[in-house]
Amino acid sequence: MNTLFILNDPPYGSERSYNALRLARALAKKEGQTVRVFLMGDAVACARAGQKVPAGYYNAGDMVRMAGGEVGLCGTCMDARGLRDDEVVEGARRGTLQQLADWTAQADKVLVF
Numbered sequence: 001m002n003t004l005f006i007l008n009d010p011p012y013g014s015e016r017s018y019n020a021l022r023l024a025r026a027l028a029k030k031e032g033q034t035v036r037v038f039l040m041g042d043a044v045a046c047a048r049a050g051q052k053v054p055a056g057y058y059n060a061g062d063m064v065r066m067a068g069g070e071v072g073l074c075g076t077c078m079d080a081r082g083l084r085d086d087e088v089v090e091g092a093r094r095g096t097l098q099q100l101a102d103w104t105a106q107a108d109k110v111l112v113f
Contacts, residue, residue, distance in 0.1 A: 002034045003027060004107035006100070010042035011060030017046050020113035021063040028068025035069035036107070038100050039092075044077045047092040061089045072099055
């Protein structure tokens with residue numbers, strides 16, 4: 001089963017991206033599951049490296065690294081927010097709308113957060 005998660009919300013201030021990343025990670029641990037995550041809009045900030053959060057609070061960058069599958073970031077959204085390729089966590093890569101279209105066509109399920 002191939003599942004695509006599309007995230008739109010920022011990493012903090014809402015728990016939508018946090019919950020999506022938690023679910024992606026849990027699903028990726030299941031046998032026979034392939035997970036892909038695509039970050040759009042303010043969600044691209046989830047993949048920013050070097051995030052400093054209060055003790056006991058989740059780190060969205062760490063969660064992206066542990067999502068369990070391929071992670072793409074909307075390049076246009078990155079540019080609009082001044083996020084450079086060298087500022088994202090390991091395993092996350094600049095993507096395109098065409099990549100998202102391909103991933104969507106290949107997915108058995110698409111979950112949008």
